[in-house]
Amino acid sequence: MSLSTLAGLRWTKGHGTENDFVLVTDPDGERDLGADDVRALCDRRAGLGGDGLIRAVRSDALPEGAAALAEDPAATWFMDYRNADGSAAQMCGNGVRVLVAHLLREGLLAPQELADGRVLAVGTRSGVKRVTAALDDEGTDGWFAVDMGPWAVPGGDAGVAAGFDATVGVRGLDGVPRPGLSLDLGNPHVVVALTGRGELEAADLLDAPEVSPVPPDGANVELVVPLDAPAPGVGALLMRVHERGVGETRSCGTGACAAALAVRLWGGADSPDVWRVAVPGGRLRVTALPGGRVELAGPAVLVADGVLA
Incomplete structure (x- = not known):
C-alpha cells in the first residue's frame, strides 16, 4: 500500500508514555481509513510510524458512535482507534489522553470543558470513558485521568482464588510456561508475574507469547515485577507488554490497569488501591x-x- 493514495492527509503524531499514535482529525466522518491505509501510515520504515491510528470523529458521524451517545449524550467525540496492523481495537487508555490533548490543541474542545474538575465524556468501542485534568505524582499539572469503567476477571472467583486461569509461554524464560491471570478492561489481557528485573529484561517479546487456553480474540500479555511500596498506601510495579496486533510497545494504558489490578488481587485484602x-x-x-x-x-x-505529500 502506498501513501500516495492519501496525499493531502493532515496528521499529528503524539504519544502517552511513548505508546505512540498517528492522529487524524475527521469531525464529519468523511475519510474512513481502511486497514491498508492504517498499516501504511503506522509503518515505521515507509510511513509515519505508530503503535496505532486514532481518528477523531464526532460520535453522530459514525455507526459506533450511536451507542456512545445512547450511553451519554455528552460523549460528542469518538475515538476511532485502529491497531498498527489495521484491526479495530475496543479501547486504548493512553490513546484517550492523547486524543483529548489533540482536541484541545486543535480548538475542537474548549479548555474550560476540563477546568475546575469538570468531566469530559469520550466515546470508544468499549463504552464512554470520562476524562479529567490531573496532577502527576509530584503534584504538577499536565496529566489527564481517565475513568476506564468496569473491569472483570473472566475466570471469576475460581480464577481469583487460584491466582491464575491460563499459562503463558514467553521466549527467553527457559521455555517454562508461567501462570497468568486474565482480566477484561474492555479488551482482553493476561498478566504474568516474574521473579525479578532479570527475568523481565530477559523476556523476548518480539513474538507473541503463547497463551493457553488460546483467547478467542487474542490478548495483550503483561509481564510484571512488583516493587517495594514507594509511599504508605501506594503500590508499585514494573511492566512490559506485548499488544495483540502490534507487538511489544513502550506502554499500554489498559495493560497498566490490568497489571496493577492483578497484582492487587494477588496481594489480598490489604493491597493498596493506588x-x-x-x-x-x-x-x-x-x-x-x-x-x-x-x-x-x-x-x-x-x-x-504535517501533511502527506
Whole structure:
C-alpha cells in the first residue's frame, strides 16, 4: 500500500508514555481509513510510524458512535482507534489522553470543558470513558485521568482464588510456561508475574507469547515485577507488554490497569488501591475505584504535525 493514495492527509503524531499514535482529525466522518491505509501510515520504515491510528470523529458521524451517545449524550467525540496492523481495537487508555490533548490543541474542545474538575465524556468501542485534568505524582499539572469503567476477571472467583486461569509461554524464560491471570478492561489481557528485573529484561517479546487456553480474540500479555511500596498506601510495579496486533510497545494504558489490578488481587485484602506503574516509556498511575471501576492517569504529548505529500 502506498501513501500516495492519501496525499493531502493532515496528521499529528503524539504519544502517552511513548505508546505512540498517528492522529487524524475527521469531525464529519468523511475519510474512513481502511486497514491498508492504517498499516501504511503506522509503518515505521515507509510511513509515519505508530503503535496505532486514532481518528477523531464526532460520535453522530459514525455507526459506533450511536451507542456512545445512547450511553451519554455528552460523549460528542469518538475515538476511532485502529491497531498498527489495521484491526479495530475496543479501547486504548493512553490513546484517550492523547486524543483529548489533540482536541484541545486543535480548538475542537474548549479548555474550560476540563477546568475546575469538570468531566469530559469520550466515546470508544468499549463504552464512554470520562476524562479529567490531573496532577502527576509530584503534584504538577499536565496529566489527564481517565475513568476506564468496569473491569472483570473472566475466570471469576475460581480464577481469583487460584491466582491464575491460563499459562503463558514467553521466549527467553527457559521455555517454562508461567501462570497468568486474565482480566477484561474492555479488551482482553493476561498478566504474568516474574521473579525479578532479570527475568523481565530477559523476556523476548518480539513474538507473541503463547497463551493457553488460546483467547478467542487474542490478548495483550503483561509481564510484571512488583516493587517495594514507594509511599504508605501506594503500590508499585514494573511492566512490559506485548499488544495483540502490534507487538511489544513502550506502554499500554489498559495493560497498566490490568497489571496493577492483578497484582492487587494477588496481594489480598490489604493491597493498596493506588499503584505506580513503570513502563519502558515512562510512568502511569492506576487507581482502583469503588464499584469495580478503575482510573488511569498519565501524560499526553503531541510532537509533530504535517501533511502527506
